[in-house]
Amino acid sequence: MRAFTYERAETAAEAVAAVARTPGARFIAGGTNLLDLMKLEIETPTHLVDVNRLGLDHVEETGDGGLRIGALVRNTDLAADPRVRRDYGVLSRAIVAGASGQLRNRATTGGNLMQRTRCPYFYDTAMPCNKREPGTGCAALGGLSHNHAILGSSEACIATHPSDMAVALRALDATVETMAPDGSGRSIAIADFHRLPGDTPHIETVLGPGELITAVTLPPPRGGIHLYRKVRERASYAFANVAVALVAKVRSGRVVVDRLAFGGLAHKPWRVEAAERLFAEGEDAAADPIADLVLAGARPTEHNAYKLPLVRRTLAATLDTARQGETS
């Protein structure tokens, strides 16, 4: 690990000021991904500003009936929050589908959104990677790509975003609140927060330099059945090959899709709003026409073309699970 200096901030304003005045500085929260990458010298901050004690570790109700989740709320606490379990089940389900108990105890809401791809070529410093070293090329394109993106990828990068939590937040239309180095705040729709790789895969979010996530807000509950189905290569503690986040209303055995987002397919959580409205109220949603729309424009590699049928089947299985429930 490269040498760096360290300081602990007490307020968000102090933290953004500290990062702004030190070139090469980074925020550190849970550290579960950043430290991993620092050990490999893929991340080489000169200065770390510890944001663990900013007091942003509460889940509060908002005036419009939604929830405001502090950026430092740990993944375990968010998944276990009684309001999240009752009203935003897809979010609890997605969080506990990821990582391990130890990691979820440390990992934070803001940090989860900022985690980087687990593409093996990004991690292997002996290989070219446009995300790690812009302009060097993409080793995954001609390499082993069984768990890479099939949607929204580019000639420069076919990495996926690894988060489960972000997929649920995308389905729920969450908003990311931030503070800029000058202390000003802004709100970013989760749909706009993560970028597709294009020819700048090293730029993964729309955050500006030194901009700090302070909270994630959820709109009022939508009701319905909340499901998160994750397909992976072991029963637990593995990244998704395909994941489906579904919020649906079920009446008389007919599923009406309300929200639908996918993980494991792209450089960001994947949601096609038109696919949610394919079936009229009162019709029973069928997986294949929805999957056709979601997968339009898919560009699989020879190793990950299995994800095309897997999306269909995982969606069909998720709709079947929903169909067995009933909502008022």
Add this chain to the structure above:
Amino acid sequence: MSSIATHPGRQPGRQPGGVPTRLRVNNRDHVLELDPRTTLLDALREHLHLTGTKKGCDQGQCGACTVIVNGRRANSCLTLAVMHDGDDITTVEGLGTPEALHPMQKAFVEHDGFQCGYCTPGQILSAVCVLGEIEAGIPSHVTGALTAAPTCSDAEIRERMSGNICRCAAYPNIIAAIREVAGGRS
């Protein structure tokens, strides 16, 4: 141990330009001056010589380095010691003693919940916390209704212990040990 402690190049807790860090480990207070790069794992092993906590993968995948920080289990390899100023840490040395084993340690011995033993401290600390997490109603991937309390089933224990790898594959006996302690509580 004493030869390490007195070696001129290895003076524990005394590094010029280090960050002063207070750690309460197993109910004893320590003040260390640490290079900011020192992980909590290395602070425990190299500076405090508490070598019960093991370094396996050193990248958060195996769970051998699991310790309890302020009552919650964490991978000590993926966190910096300086981030834990004032924190209360429990390692396997603080759980029980050879004369008075913690019930979980006793159950691992009785059920032969290990072969080589390298992952065992992490398994035991994780297991203690798993039972606490189930009691606290924290849901897992295999929990049925999210609004109901999780039960202490084999499936729940397996899922919650998935961050602790055992290359000897002592898993069935580990589950048996945890089940015994869980049964004794209810």
